[in-house]
Amino acid sequence: MKLYLDAVEHDDTKILEACTIVLTERFEEILTQEMAVEHLFELGVDNFIAVIRADSLNLVHEEALVDIVRRYINIRDAVVKKAKSAEA
Numbered sequence: 001m002k003l004y005l006d007a008v009e010h011d012d013t014k015i016l017e018a019c020t021i022v023l024t025e026r027f028e029e030i031l032t033q034e035m036a037v038e039h040l041f042e043l044g045v046d047n048f049i050a051v052i053r054a055d056s057l058n059l060v061h062e063e064a065l066v067d068i069v070r071r072y073i074n075i076r077d078a079v080v081k082k083a084k085s086a087e088a
Contacts, residue, residue: 002039008047024054031064040068041075048072 004019006012023030030036043051051057052065059065 005039005042008043020051020054021056023051024056025058027051027058028060028064031068037068037071041072045076 003015004023007015007019030040040048040051052069057065
């Protein structure tokens with residue numbers, strides 16, 4: 001997951017593509033690792049959507065995807081609210 005974030009940051013498409021394959025194939029496993037989930041929440045919206053929309057997304061329980069999307073949205077909303085309150 002960390003390598004994926006680095007690839008996004010440095011706009012390295014080859015590494016990003018390779019990481020996306022691994023990430024989507026091991027998505028169910030990643031969801032069981034809290035540190036990896038925290039890194040998943042660091043993704044920008046476009047990258048997060050690309051991961052969860054991937055045809056190769058390996059997920060047995062769809063409820064897990066609903067939960068992770070809900071958590072992602074809540075974290076993003078909290079960040080936006082915090083930024084707005086800091087501006088005021």
